[in-house]
Amino acid sequence: MIIRRDVFQAIADPTRRAILMLLASQAMTAGSIAANFNTARPTVSKHLAILTECELLDQQQNGREIYYHLNPNKMKEIADFIEPFRKLWDDRFNKLEDIMKAYKQKK
Amino acid sequence: MELKTKIHAEDGKQELTITREFELPVELLFKAYEDADIVAQWMSTTVVKLENKKYGSWQFDTSDDKGNIVFSASGVYHEFVPNKKITRTFEMGNAPFDVQLEFLEFEALDEDRSKLTMQIVYRSGALRDQMLKLPFKQGLNMAHNRLEALVKKLNS
Numbered sequence: 001m002i003i004r005r006d007v008f009q010a011i012a013d014p015t016r017r018a019i020l021m022l023l024a025s026q027a028m029t030a031g032s033i034a035a036n037f038n039t040a041r042p043t044v045s046k047h048l049a050i051l052t053e054c055e056l057l058d059q060q061q062n063g064r065e066i067y068y069h070l071n072p073n074k075m076k077e078i079a080d081f082i083e084p085f086r087k088l089w090d091d092r093f094n095k096l097e098d099i100m101k102a103y104k105q106k107k
Numbered sequence: 108m109e110l111k112t113k114i115h116a117e118d119g120k121q122e123l124t125i126t127r128e129f130e131l132p133v134e135l136l137f138k139a140y141e142d143a144d145i146v147a148q149w150m151s152t153t154v155v156k157l158e159n160k161k162y163g164s165w166q167f168d169t170s171d172d173k174g175n176i177v178f179s180a181s182g183v184y185h186e187f188v189p190n191k192k193i194t195r196t197f198e199m200g201n202a203p204f205d206v207q208l209e210f211l212e213f214e215a216l217d218e219d220r221s222k223l224t225m226q227i228v229y230r231s232g233a234l235r236d237q238m239l240k241l242p243f244k245q246g247l248n249m250a251h252n253r254l255e256a257l258v259k260k261l262n263s
């Protein structure tokens with residue numbers, strides 16, 4: 001059985017976040033991704049493997065090269081993790097607004 | 108439609124900002140933080156203590172139907188300036204999270220509208236991220252519990 005890593009664990013690392021940022025504009029090979037970092041190539045490969053394992057990245061064979069690109073659906077999942085927190089406050093504030101509007105009319 | 112409540116949480120920082128515009132005069136918005144009965148209503152909690160002054164303390168307890176306390180929070184005010192500003196600490200009871208510092212700024216946009224800016228500073232960036240994800244995780248747990256309850260029902 002493959003132990004799936006948590007996507008949040010995947011984006012907790014600054015290098016992995018930087019990789020995602022790089023790939024936001026274009027698909028790239030492991031080599032060209034690694035060229036953007038001072039870290040050793042195997043380290044970058046390990047980060048790519050983790051991101052791929054979490055389905056944040058997809059691999060695509062193009063001739064002899066493997067290109068990495070973002071999986072937009074999975075990225076959306078991360079973008080939305082703040083949404084329940086926002087919703088919690090939005091619900092509270094909506095309630096506050098309703099209560100105070102009623103309070104104003106009573107006066 | 109633009110979202111009324113916005114969360115700004117920059118990557119790698121140990122703080123976040125919540126902003127919200129209200130269709131309420133700033134005095135009424137502030138009253139919702141000042142009046143214990145009103146706080147109890149919109150926060151759906153019991154207000155145990157609400158001392159609206161510098162170094163005054165506050166405490167909320169939230170109970171379930173059976174009267175068990177499921178959530179409690181407390182802290183101390185460092186600034187309490189009516190219709191303008193509240194600076195307070197916030198700490199969850201029975202939880203392994205360090206205390207957080209909250210700056211609430213109240214601003215009149217015009218006679219009938221106001222804006223609240225709430226800046227929350229956490230002990231670390233990791234703690235901030237953990238707190239941000241809490242409702243997300245609770246949502247998952249709730250969905251999971253509902254599913255479990257449903258499965259139990261089907262099996263019985």
